[in-house]
Amino acid sequence: MKFVSTRNAAMTPVDLKEAVLRGLAPDGGLFRPAEEVNCKDLIASFNRNTEFTELSAAMIGRLFPEVFSREKADIISRKAFPFAPALTELNSAVRVLELFHGPSCAFKDFGASFLAAAMEQFLAEEGRRAVILTATSGDTGSAAAQAFKGRENIDVVILYPSARVSPLQEKQLTTVGGNVLALEVGGSFDDCQKMVKEVFTDPALQEKLPLTSANSINLGRLVPQAFYYLYAFALLKEELEGEIYYSVPSGNFGNLTAAVYAWRWGMPANGFIAAVNANDVVPEYLQTGIFSPRPSVHTLSNAMDVGNPSNFERLQEVFSGNVECMRSMIHGETVTDDQTLEAMKRIFESTGRFVDPHTAVGILSSERFLEMDGSEGKLVVTLATAHPGKFGEIVEEATGRRPDIPPRLARVMELPKKSVKIDNRTVDLAEFLLDRFA
Numbered sequence: 176m177k178f179v180s181t182r183n184a185a186m187t188p189v190d191l192k193e194a195v196l197r198g199l200a201p202d203g204g205l206f207r208p209a210e211e212v213n214c215k216d217l218i219a220s221f222n223r224n225t226e227f228t229e230l231s232a233a234m235i236g237r238l239f240p241e242v243f244s245r246e247k248a249d250i251i252s253r254k255a256f257p258f259a260p261a262l263t264e265l266n267s268a269v270r271v272l273e274l275f276h277g278p279s280c281a282f283k284d285f286g287a288s289f290l291a292a293a294m295e296q297f298l299a300e301e302g303r304r305a306v307i308l309t310a311t312s313g314d315t316g317s318a319a320a321q322a323f324k325g326r327e328n329i330d331v332v333i334l335y336p337s338a339r340v341s342p343l344q345e346k347q348l349t350t351v352g353g354n355v356l357a358l359e360v361g362g363s364f365d366d367c368q369k370m371v372k373e374v375f376t377d378p379a380l381q382e383k384l385p386l387t388s389a390n391s392i393n394l395g396r397l398v399p400q401a402f403y404y405l406y407a408f409a410l411l412k413e414e415l416e417g418e419i420y421y422s423v424p425s426g427n428f429g430n431l432t433a434a435v436y437a438w439r440w441g442m443p444a445n446g447f448i449a450a451v452n453a454n455d456v457v458p459e460y461l462q463t464g465i466f467s468p469r470p471s472v473h474t475l476s477n478a479m480d481v482g483n484p485s486n487f488e489r490l491q492e493v494f495s496g497n498v499e500c501m502r503s504m505i506h507g508e509t510v511t512d513d514q515t516l517e518a519m520k521r522i523f524e525s526t527g528r529f530v531d532p533h534t535a536v537g538i539l540s541s542e543r544f545l546e547m548d549g550s551e552g553k554l555v556v557t558l559a560t561a562h563p564g565k566f567g568e569i570v571e572e573a574t575g576r577r578p579d580i581p582p583r584l585a586r587v588m589e590l591p592k593k594s595v596k597i598d599n600r601t602v603d604l605a606e607f608l609l610d611r612f613a
């Protein structure tokens with residue numbers, strides 16, 4: 176499979192290696208598949224005994240034979256995924272696909288870990304090094320920090336706003352050490368993002384530093400996320416009697432785009448539910464046909480506080496920019512903070528299960544969808560995007576009880592914080608990077 180820009184279908188297609196190492200297409204668009212690939216036969220061969228690493232390796236080998244021989248596909252799959260998704264049952268119609276069993280306890284581990292392993296291989300093949308520069312408001316940075324820890328020929332510099340991330344998030348960013356460096360910026364997340372952007376668009380710095388981005392628009396993060404939908408389908412297909420839907424708590428819409436790619440490659444799906452919080456530009460688009468990005472508003476499910484979802488460009492391309500066409504596959508649901516808390520409480524009281532606020536948005540959206548249309552013969556796979564222990568305060572507010580923090584997170588709280596303080600000025604960042612890596 177090769178890739179072109181969402182903004183220029185006529186560009187010369189690039190392979191996965193180039194798309195991953197570049198991050199963004201040369202014209203500022205996002206890379207998207209240049210061709211249709213049909214994997215129906217392969218997908219049909221997966222069943223409930225297929226392990227996640229086996230499924231991933233088979234898909235990687237099929238999709239990218241030009242960069243991964245079958246043997247390399249096996250190696251990278253095992254390197255990237257020492258953790259796996261888990262499918263659980265909420266009730267007869269709603270299944271929960273838990274994606275929080277990786278190192279940072281959120282689904283972003285899947286994308287970040289594959290990207291890190293792939294980049295390590297590609298850089299070694301090219302005899303190159305990379306400095307990954309990224310800004311985080313909390314969660315994305317910790318997945319990247321864990322994923323890139325100890326990778327050869329790669330240094331990671333993460334900017335985060337001082338005193339504006341949670342204590343747990345700060346520890347996750349600042350205790351990895353080694354090739355992962357945390358810069359504590361005296362400023363806001365917007366300042367961090369601006370500084371990173373300015374460094375990336377400075378040609379003189381580009382020339383002196385082997386800079387790469389690893390943010391959520393990188394294809395290396397998107398592609399592996401398609402694999403857990405296939406995995407859920409393989410587990411369910413024997414008991415499936417009617418229709419199957421996937422409910423995806425969404426912010427930047429990477430996860431939903433990956434679901435749609437899985438469907439394009441041959442995974443059976445009757446539709447997808449775009450489950451969002453008050454940041455509802457995509458459900459609004461589905462309703463009105465007008466896409467009006469705007470500044471994000473703060474909610475309890477804060478990893479989904481995105482007012483201008485970057486992957487919308489990729490989704491639009493799949494549906495040829497036609498809202499009718501998108502509507503035939505994607506249904507939008509919007510959930511307020513009050514409804515999120517209510518859902519968390521109700522789910523806990525009826526099943527004893529703690530869910531984090533993002534997952535609650537997904538589950539409530541699944542339930543509404545089933546109520547609207549009748550649940551007879553339908554299954555909805557709802558993605559659980561984060562461990563409830565990561566959002567202990569909110570879970571406690573909703574349920575009156577505090578969930579356990581997974582040991583791998585609790586351990587992080589004991590480690591000493593190591594960060595470098597820096598002002599919110601791009602010149603200071605540039606000087607630091609040149610001093611360290613040029």
Ligand SMILES: *Cc1c(COP(=O)(O)O)cnc(C)c1O
Nearest residue numbers: 425426427428429430478560561
């Ligand atoms: C990032 C994130 C989301 C949103 O995923 P997108 O791919 O950006 O739509 C949802 N839940 C959690 C916990 C996240 O960290």
